[in-house]
Each structure stands twice: as C-alpha cells, then as structure tokens.
Amino acid sequence: xxxxxxxxxxxxxxxxxxxxxxxxxxxxxxxxxxxxxxxxxxxxxxxxxxxxxxxxxxxxxxxxxxxxxxxxxxxxxxxxxxxxxxxxxxxxxxxxxxxxxxxxxxxxxxxxxxxxxxxxxxxxxxxxxxxxxxxxxxxxxxxxxxxxxxxxxxxxxxxxxxxxxxxxxxxxxxxxxxxxxxxxxxxxxxxxxxxxxxxxxxxxxxxxxxxxxxxxxxxxxxxxxxxxxxx
Amino acid sequence: xxxxxxxxxxxxxxxxxxxxxxxxxxxxxxxxxxxxxxxxxxxxxxxxxxxxxxxxxxxxx
Amino acid sequence: xxxxxxxxxxxxxxxxxxxxxxxxxxxxxxxxxxxxxxxxxxxxxxxxxxxxxxxxxxxxxxxxxxxxxxxxxxxxxxxxxxxxxxxxxxxxxxxxxxxxxxxxxxxxxxxxxxxxxxxxxxxxxxxxxxxxxxxxxxxxxxxxxxxxxxxxxxxxxxxxxxxxxxxxxxxxxxxxxxxxxxxxxxxxxxxxxxxxxxxxxxxxxxxxxxxxxxxxxxxxxxxxxxxxxxxxxxxxxxxxxxxxxxxxxxxxxxxxxxxxxxxxxxxxxxxxxxxxxxxxxxxxxxxxxxxxxxxxxxxxxxxxxxxxxxxxxxxxxxxxxxxxxxxxxxxxxxxxxxxxxxxxxx
Numbered sequence: 001x002x003x004x005x006x007x008x009x010x011x012x013x014x015x016x017x018x019x020x021x022x023x024x025x026x027x028x029x030x031x032x033x034x035x036x037x038x039x040x041x042x043x044x045x046x047x048x049x050x051x052x053x054x055x056x057x058x059x060x061x062x063x064x065x066x067x068x069x070x071x072x073x074x075x076x077x078x079x080x081x082x083x084x085x086x087x088x089x090x091x092x093x094x095x096x097x098x099x100x101x102x103x104x105x106x107x108x109x110x111x112x113x114x115x116x117x118x119x120x121x122x123x124x125x126x127x128x129x130x131x132x133x134x135x136x137x138x139x140x141x142x143x144x145x146x147x148x149x150x151x152x153x154x155x156x157x158x159x160x161x162x163x164x165x166x167x168x169x170x171x172x173x174x175x176x177x178x179x180x181x182x183x184x185x186x187x188x189x190x191x192x193x194x195x196x197x198x199x200x201x202x203x204x205x206x207x208x209x210x211x212x213x214x215x216x217x218x219x220x221x222x223x224x225x226x227x228x229x230x231x
Numbered sequence: 232x233x234x235x236x237x238x239x240x241x242x243x244x245x246x247x248x249x250x251x252x253x254x255x256x257x258x259x260x261x262x263x264x265x266x267x268x269x270x271x272x273x274x275x276x277x278x279x280x281x282x283x284x285x286x287x288x289x290x291x292x
Numbered sequence: 293x294x295x296x297x298x299x300x301x302x303x304x305x306x307x308x309x310x311x312x313x314x315x316x317x318x319x320x321x322x323x324x325x326x327x328x329x330x331x332x333x334x335x336x337x338x339x340x341x342x343x344x345x346x347x348x349x350x351x352x353x354x355x356x357x358x359x360x361x362x363x364x365x366x367x368x369x370x371x372x373x374x375x376x377x378x379x380x381x382x383x384x385x386x387x388x389x390x391x392x393x394x395x396x397x398x399x400x401x402x403x404x405x406x407x408x409x410x411x412x413x414x415x416x417x418x419x420x421x422x423x424x425x426x427x428x429x430x431x432x433x434x435x436x437x438x439x440x441x442x443x444x445x446x447x448x449x450x451x452x453x454x455x456x457x458x459x460x461x462x463x464x465x466x467x468x469x470x471x472x473x474x475x476x477x478x479x480x481x482x483x484x485x486x487x488x489x490x491x492x493x494x495x496x497x498x499x500x501x502x503x504x505x506x507x508x509x510x511x512x513x514x515x516x517x518x519x520x521x522x523x524x525x526x527x528x529x530x531x532x533x534x535x536x537x538x539x540x541x542x543x544x545x546x547x548x549x550x551x552x553x554x555x556x557x558x559x560x561x562x563x564x565x566x567x568x569x570x571x572x573x574x575x576x577x578x579x580x581x582x583x584x585x586x587x588x589x590x591x592x593x594x595x596x597x598x599x600x601x602x603x604x605x606x607x608x609x610x611x612x613x614x615x616x617x618x619x620x621x622x623x624x625x626x627x628x629x630x631x632x633x634x635x636x637x638x
Binding site (some may be wrong): 156160161163164165171174175177178179181182185205209213216220221224227228 | 525531557565577
C-alpha cells in the first residue's frame with residue numbers, strides 16, 4: 001500500500017516535471033498564454049485610463065485572470081488525446097497522472113498570478129482613491145488561492161471535455177463557467193476587501209472557503225478521473 | 232370556517248385585491264386547469280408507452 | 293399491482309389539487325404591517341397602524357372592544373382609538389418627555405382575532421430616558437386566545453406570499469429527490485458499466501432540471517415580493533443557479549458526446565461530480581455564509597413556519613404530491629429512454 005502510494009506520488013512528480021519541461025520546450029504555448037494575459041490587461045488599461053473604481057478594477061482583474069486560466073488549462077489534456085494515449089493508458093497510474101496535472105495547475109496558477117497581478121498593477125495602477133492595497137499580502141494570497149480553486153476545477157472539467165472528439169474547447173467553457181461562479185464570487189469579494197483594507201477578521205473565512213472548494217474539487221477529480229481514463 | 236367577503240376590519244389593498252375581488256378563485260381555477268392538463272398529458276404518455284412496451288416485448292411485432 | 297400503479301399517480305394529482313384549493317382559499321391570520329409616522333417626538337400625535345388579514349367574524353365596529361397599547365421597555369403606554377377603517381387602526385397617543393426606551397412596540401387587542409403585535413412599531417426622538425408619568429400608563433387587558441379556524445400564520449414582509457411555500461420548497465425537494473436517484477444510478481453505472489443505469493441517470497437529470505427551473509422561477513417571484521428584486525446576490529441563490537447550469541451542462545455534454553460508446557461512463561462521472569457540487573453549494577456553503585434565505589441553520593427553507601399546524605396540513609401533502617408527480621415524470625422519461633434504447637440496439 002505504502003509503496004503503491006509512493007509510486008503514485010513519483011508518477012505525479014514525473015508528470016508535473018514533464019508537463020513543465022514540455023511547456024518550456026514548446027515555448028510558443030506558454031508565450032501564447034502570457035501574450036493573451038498581457039494583451040487583455042493592456043486593453044483594460046486602454047479603456048479604463050487609470051481611473052477605475054474598486055469594483056470595476058476587481059471585475060477586470062478577474063475577467064482577465066479567468067480567461068487566461070481557461071487558455072492555460074484548457075489544453076491540459078490535449079496530448080493525452082492523441083497517439084501516445086494508448087501507451088500511457090497501459091503504463092501510467094491514472095491517480096498519479098491526475099495529481100501530476102493538478103501539480104502542474106498549481107505551478108501555472110502561481111506563474112499566472114504573478115504575471116496578471118503584476119502587469120495589472122503596472123499598467124492600471126491602483127483603483128481611484130487608493131495609494132496602494134489595504135492588505136497587499138491578502139491581495140496576493142487571495143488572487144493565488146482564487147486562481148488555484150479556479151484552475152483545479154478547470155483541470156477536472158477539461159479532463160471530461162477532452163473526451164469529446166470535436167469541439168472540446170468550447171465544451172470546456174460551457175461546463176466550466178458555471179462551476180467557477182462560486183469561486184469567482186468569493187475571490188472577487190476577497191480581492192475587494194483586500195484592496196479596501198476591510199478588517200482581516202471579516203475576510204478570514206473567505207480564504208478558508210476557497211481552500212476548501214479547491215481541496216474538494218481536487219479530491220473529487222482524483223476519485224473520478226480513473227473512470228474517465230479507462231473509458 | 233367563517234368566510235365572509237370584505238368585512239370592514241383588516242381589509243387592506245392587498246387582500247382586497249386577492250380575496251375581496253374574487254381573484255383568489257380565478258388563481259385557484261387557473262392552477263387547477265393547468266394541473267388537470269398536465270395530469271392528462273402525463274397519463275396519455277403513460278398509456279402510449281405501455282402500448283409501445285407491450286409491442287416490444289411481443290415477438291410478433 | 294396495476295391498480296396500485298395508477299393509484300399513486302392519480303393520488304399525487306389529487307393531493308396537488310387539494311393543495312391548490314386549500315393553499316389559495318385559506319385565509320391569512322390578521323397582523324399589523326407598519327406604523328405611520330415611524331418616528332415621533334414628545335407631544336400628542338395621531339398614529340395610524342396598517343393592518344392585513346381576513347376577518348374571521350363579523351366585527352361589530354365598536355372601538356370599545358379594541359384597545360391599542362404601546363410598550364416602551366417594560367412599561368405600557370395608553371392610547372385612544374379614534375377610528376377603525378378598512379385598512380388600518382387610528383389612535384391618538386401622548387408621548388411624554390421621558391420614556392423607558394425609545395423603541396416602542398404596539399399591541400392591538402381584539403376580541404375576535406386575539407392580540408396583534410408589531411415589534412419596534414416606531415421610535416421616539418428627542419426624549420430623555422426615564423419612567424413614564426402615571427397618567428399615561430396602561431393596564432394590560434386580559435388576553436383572549438380566540439380560535440381562528442384554519443388559517444395561515446401572519447409573517448411580517450412575507451404576508452400573503454406565504455402560500456408560495458407550497459410551491460417553491462416542495463419543488464426543490466422534488467429536484468433533490470430525483471437528482472439523488474440520478475446520483476445513485478450514476479454510481480451504479482460506474483460500478484457495473486451497465487446501460488440500464490445510464491438510462492436512469494439521464495431520465496433523472498432531465499426531470500430534476502425541470503423542477504430546478506421551476507424552483508428558480510417561484511423563488512424569483514418570491515424574492516420580488518419580499519426582498520423587492522427579481523434576483524439578489526445571495527449564497528443560496530447563487531448556489532441554486534449554478535446547480536441548474538451545472539445540470540444543463542450534463543445535457544450539453546451528452547449531446548456533444550453523441551453516439552460515442554463511452555457516453556454512459558463519462559456522463560456518469562460528470563453527474564457524480566455535479567451532485568457533490570449540488571450538496572456543497574446548496575446545503576453546505578449557505579449555512580456558513582450570511583444569507584437572506586431562511587433556514588440556513590436548520591432544515592432548508594421552512595424552519596420558522598413549521599410550528600404552525602394549519603400550514604403543515606397543506607405543506608406535507610404538497611411535498612408528497614410534488615415528489616410523487618416528479619417521480620411519475622421520471623418513470624415516464626425512463627421508460628421512453630428504454631423504448632428508444634431497445635429500438636436503437638435491436
């Protein structure tokens with residue numbers, strides 16, 4: 001049992017490493033996500049012209065983040081759809097594969113948070129009337145945690161949607177968007193609170209909910225993924 | 232049950248609209264008609280399905 | 293066997309007919325809505341209290357039978373009733389320079405309908421805190437507990453819309469019920485891989501979705517009446533919307549998979565996931581966040597009303613009736629799926 005779990009973890013680590021290495025090697029995909037994110041931020045900057053209320057600032061931040069997340073995670077299972085799928089199916093433990101993909105999602109989220117939040121503050125500055133964020137660490141942590149609960153949900157949805165032969169990408173959006181609503185509501189509230197400097201005691205439970213949601217969806221994804229994988 | 236239309240105490244605009252004007256009866260009637268229509272269509276579907284099922288289970292068809 | 297088969301189906305329809313008739317013809321108990329003005333300074337004032345509720349006996353219009361008494365802190369303030377109109381009770385009141393508490397409650401004692409209560413009816417402005425002068429004090433009249441007959445309880449702000457309880461709540465219960473059937477069927481599908489379970493899951497989700505949409509629609513109507521807007525941002529409402537969208541996604545997924553032979557398994561995986569999300573979104577999250585929706589720290593939805601026997605006598609039949617009707621619709625869909633499957637695989 002222990003050794004089985006250990007080999008699962010080893011598989012997961014190997015998959016994460018492989019995914020990340022492939023991302024770097026095929027740089028154009030990584031660049032595509034970054035380009036998408038930066039271009040969206042720039043469009044937001046052009047239309048807002050450095051005068052945004054906190055609400056609009058938060059809304060734009062999460063819209064950019066949401067669709068960048070979709071582009072980044074939406075093709076996570078593309079490789080497994082083609083020729084090497086059959087080979088992987090025989091050799092790779094599905095739980096290990098899922099954990100590996102989730103690990104990759106954590107890395108992607110971290111990179112994406114840094115990129116989106118960084119360029120957003122660089123271009124748009126802070127919302128009108130604010131010198132800086134009320135709680136900068138809560139802003140960063142909240143964005144990361146919100147992004148994480150978003151990407152973990154998307155990993156599972158993408159795994160399901162990638163089973164469809166044609167039009168999997170659009171299906172991912174249809175299935176994924178409603179599922180992301182609760183996470184986005186929590187995340188936007190947390191972001192607004194962190195910007196306004198709402199007392200920490202009032203923000204405290206939101207990160208907990210976000211963490212619980214991402215843990216929950218990850219656990220369900222890990223339990224259910226083997227069934228999709230062997231279908 | 233005591234059920235007198237619009238005596239003068241506690242009869243405000245809302246319940247004058249709903250009970251006093253007799254609209255409550257209209258609402259009840261419409262809801263009953265919808266329910267009856269739904270029940271009839273479900274029953275018809277039920278009968279048709281029974282016929283289809285018996286056809287399928289009979290090797291004659 | 294066959295007679296039982298049609299008995300429960302028509303039984304559910306009969307129950308719902310009873311619920312409709314009883315639900316719309318049962319009178320509401322009387323209650324006080326609001327006081328105008330809602331803020332008073334010391335001095336003599338004319339006070340008007342809005343009232344609703346169907347009369348239960350012919351009132352003889354003698355204002356001597358009624359008394360309106362205000363409560364400030366623990367002391368009672370006297371008023372003189374000047375008129376009883378079809379919509380309200382009017383009274384003169386003298387507010388002293390000092391009151392025990394600025395928030396005043398109103399009690400209307402009536403011989404036919406018992407005591408009607410309005411908490412925090414109005415607030416006294418610019419008065420000191422102190423005991424009442426003796427000449428303004430009132431004695432509490434002896435309370436009568438009249439038999440109001442079969443009537444629905446009066447709830448502030450909900451008022452007549454309490455009848456929606458017989459539609460909105462049972463519809464969500466019915467939805468949970470069939471979605472639960474779908475969840476179990478999908479689990480069985482994943483265990484056994486048999487098509488028959490997939491047919492069940494598909495029928496259950498399809499039926500549940502109808503009731504989910506009806507639940508949203510009746511809820512929206514209720515929100516318009518009680519909260520003043522067709523939709524408000526609230527954990528329970530967001531959860532309900534997400535749940536309905538999630539199950540619409542199930543249908544989209546099936547349509548996208550088309551004739552793929554893995555459709556049963558993949559749809560089952562998604563359905564299990566959707567049901568877990570339903571439980572989290574509608575039963576777990578709303579209880580730990582602030583919500584306008586009632587029942588978040590108890591049984592969903594009808595906590596505050598379930599003590600009332602007359603409402604119970606209609607609510608439980610409504611739950612059974614809607615549940616059975618929903619189950620009937622589910623079995624019809626299931627049989628349709630079976631017939632179709634039989635035709636396609638022959």
